[in-house]
Amino acid sequence: MSAGRGQMKLGAFLWATGHHIAAWRHPQAHVTAGIDIDHYIQLARTAEAAKFDMIFCEDAAGVREANVNIASQTSRSIGFEPISLLAALAVQTERIGLVSTASTSYNEPYGLARTFVSLDHLSGGRAGWNLVTSASQIEAANFGSTGLRPHADRYERAREFAAVVAGLWQGQGGHEGRSFSARDPLDLPRSPQGAPVMVQAGASDEGRDLAARTADVVFTAAQTFEEAKAFYDDLKGRLAAHGREPEDVKIMPGVAPVVAASEAEARAKHDELQELIPDDVGVALLSSYLSISDLARYPIDGPLPELPASEGMQSRQALVIEQSRRDNLSIRQLARHFAGARGHWRVVGTPAQIADELEARFEGGAADGFNVMPSYFPGQLDAFATLVVPELQRRGLFRTHYEGSTLRDHLGLKRPA
Amino acid sequence: MSHGRAGWNASMTSEPREAANFSRPEGFSGDDFHLRAEEFIGIVQGLWKGWDADALLFDKVGGRFFDPEKMHLLDHKGEYFSVRGPLNVARSPQDTPVLVMSGLSEPAMDIAARTADVVLLDEPSIEPAKAGDLKRRALTFGHRPEALKVLMNVTGSAEITAPDLFADRLEERFRSKACDGFNIAMPFTSALDDFVGLVLPELRRRGLVRSGYSAATLRAQLGLAGEDRQ
Numbered sequence: 001m002s003a004g005r006g007q008m009k010l011g012a013f014l015w016a017t018g019h020h021i022a023a024w025r026h027p028q029a030h031v032t033a034g035i036d037i038d039h040y041i042q043l044a045r046t047a048e049a050a051k052f053d054m055i056f057c058e059d060a061a062g063v064r065e066a067n068v069n070i071a072s073q074t075s076r077s078i079g080f081e082p083i084s085l086l087a088a089l090a091v092q093t094e095r096i097g098l099v100s101t102a103s104t105s106y107n108e109p110y111g112l113a114r115t116f117v118s119l120d121h122l123s124g125g126r127a128g129w130n131l132v133t134s135a136s137q138i139e140a141a142n143f144g145s146t147g148l149r150p151h152a153d154r155y156e157r158a159r160e161f162a163a164v165v166a167g168l169w170q171g172q173g174g175h176e177g178r179s180f181s182a183r184d185p186l187d188l189p190r191s192p193q194g195a196p197v198m199v200q201a202g203a204s205d206e207g208r209d210l211a212a213r214t215a216d217v218v219f220t221a222a223q224t225f226e227e228a229k230a231f232y233d234d235l236k237g238r239l240a241a242h243g244r245e246p247e248d249v250k251i252m253p254g255v256a257p258v259v260a261a262s263e264a265e266a267r268a269k270h271d272e273l274q275e276l277i278p279d280d281v282g283v284a285l286l287s288s289y290l291s292i293s294d295l296a297r298y299p300i301d302g303p304l305p306e307l308p309a310s311e312g313m314q315s316r317q318a319l320v321i322e323q324s325r326r327d328n329l330s331i332r333q334l335a336r337h338f339a340g341a342r343g344h345w346r347v348v349g350t351p352a353q354i355a356d357e358l359e360a361r362f363e364g365g366a367a368d369g370f371n372v373m374p375s376y377f378p379g380q381l382d383a384f385a386t387l388v389v390p391e392l393q394r395r396g397l398f399r400t401h402y403e404g405s406t407l408r409d410h411l412g413l414k415r416p417a
Numbered sequence: 418m419s420h421g422r423a424g425w426n427a428s429m430t431s432e433p434r435e436a437a438n439f440s441r442p443e444g445f446s447g448d449d450f451h452l453r454a455e456e457f458i459g460i461v462q463g464l465w466k467g468w469d470a471d472a473l474l475f476d477k478v479g480g481r482f483f484d485p486e487k488m489h490l491l492d493h494k495g496e497y498f499s500v501r502g503p504l505n506v507a508r509s510p511q512d513t514p515v516l517v518m519s520g521l522s523e524p525a526m527d528i529a530a531r532t533a534d535v536v537l538l539d540e541p542s543i544e545p546a547k548a549g550d551l552k553r554r555a556l557t558f559g560h561r562p563e564a565l566k567v568l569m570n571v572t573g574s575a576e577i578t579a580p581d582l583f584a585d586r587l588e589e590r591f592r593s594k595a596c597d598g599f600n601i602a603m604p605f606t607s608a609l610d611d612f613v614g615l616v617l618p619e620l621r622r623r624g625l626v627r628s629g630y631s632a633a634t635l636r637a638q639l640g641l642a643g644e645d646r647q
Contacts, residue, residue: 138501
């Protein structure tokens with residue numbers, strides 16, 4: 001057994017053909033993933049057999065890329081609505097947690113609280129909600145004519161939304177607030193795990209504050225150990241102000257591994273994926289992370305231009321800019337770099353090398369676990385489950401069986417009062 | 418996920434209690450409710466057609482996941498909603514999910530005749546004329562009467578003790594063209610068992626109910642495949 005911090009938590013972040021932007025073009029990627037429920041059932045069973053804490057699904061209510069020619073070169077314009085998907089996976093699995101993203105900008109708290117507690121009942125206490133405020137103009141255009149709300153307004157709405165949902169999950173009704181009212185309690189009994197698990201990913205100051213107040217799990221993007229550690233310490237440091245203990249919140253940064261039996265093989269696999277990224281697709285993805293629309297008009301081999309502050313994802317923008325300056329990268333280099341892992345921490349190597357990296361961040365107090373983002377499916381989830389997980393288990397860093405039955409049990413979270 | 422077996426029951430009954438749980442304590446006015454519902458249903462049906470059935474190419478080598486010509490923006494700007502579209506979900510395997518409508522008041526009858534695949538009517542209030550009326554209205558919107566199925570809501574428990582009488586009642590309704598079929602409300606689990614075990618065999622003996630599924634999708638099963646109601 002590990003003498004250090006116990007065992008890490010692991011999420012299996014599912015995304016159609018894979019997290020790498022060109023994953024769908026890989027010869028071993030399942031290209032029809034976005035319309036194939038059997039594919040997802042297979043992934044869920046693989047993750048459960050490896051004892052992952054949870055499956056994690058992202059979401060956006062719209063085709064993510066406004067330029068249809070760019071969109072048509074990626075697989076991410078098509079997929080299942082994730083809460084429906086998790087309901088189907090709930091009856092095909094027994095122990096693994098089921099976490100879906102849902103927006104506080106384009107839902108009503110009563111409806112969403114009801115949906116997640118339903119998922120919680122039909123899965124026997126395995127549901128979680130990843131709260132997002134939705135930063136894209138594309139989604140905003142599907143929900144009215146007023147456009148994207150300013151960052152601060154989105155968070156004010158999100159704070160009230162989260163409080164209403166938490167109250168409904170505790171059996172309360174009778175809310176009347178600035179953005180929402182909900183008169184009745186839910187028409188369902190209390191969650192089998194007390195309340196569904198609350199996950200959050202916003203890393204701006206307001207996002208961190210909301211997470212410190214309400215989240216059980218925080219998902220984050222951190223490239224370096226120092227970034228991860230700084231985020232970890234900052235967020236844990238905010239908990240006391242809300243009467244919470246450090247262990248009440250599990251911080252799980254994303255990790256995008258490319259794993260193979262030998263390092264050379266893993267590098268070759270990674271290079272193969274990078275070669276499949278069309279330049280215009282990479283630049284478009286980079287533009288969306290920077291929340292600007294016209295990056296394509298700058299010379300692709302030149303540096304990133306000076307950028308104004310945006311109403312979109314402020315934290316992700318800062319991360320990209322910092323990396324471009326630090327490593328002196330051109331737009332093309334930066335685009336490839338971010339397109340590959342979507343701004344998350346990428347690790348390429350053997351099972352032992354990847355386990356070393358995860359262990360260092362876990363034991364170094366920069367993470368309580370990781371949200372694993374395989375580059376393509378099913379191959380790289382299979383590889384992580386059958387090569388990296390056994391290595392982590394051998395080191396005593398990961399469970400060999402589920403200790404409990406609910407997602408809160410897996411994550412070592414208290415049941416809410 | 419179900420390979421073409423989904424349907425949406427668009428309830429046309431305004432419930433103030435529900436509105437109060439969705440940040441509308443003042444509810445909807447009657448006109449507002451119907452105009453909003455009509456716009457809502459039109460948008461949903463439009464979004465369901467945002468991708469052509471053959472839009473996805475899956476061409477790994479050529480780098481073409483879908484054909485841009487076969488993805489369509491909705492660009493809806495209406496009185497109540499503004500929706501750019503398209504959905505980020507592929508075209509339904511049954512073309513579009515089946516649109517069911519229920520709780521119809523007079524203003525909703527035209528909306529249903531124009532847009533619904535299936536209409537649910539309540540038994541106690543039904544006159545045989547109502548199904549005919551709906552189908553005539555459908556015709557005025559350019560649809561074949563067969564493209565709208567009228568199902569009658571029937572409670573299945575009361576007459577289970579006399580399966581023959583229950584079958585008689587359903588047969589009479591069906592043959593008099595009061596409806597195309599039934600939506601059997603099962604107030605408790607054993608009522609379903611009784612209906613399946615006692616009433617269905619009698620209906621099958623009379624040749625009124627299929628003995629197996631003849632089609633893979635809900636739309637085809639209802640005899641609605643190939644009908645375009647929008």
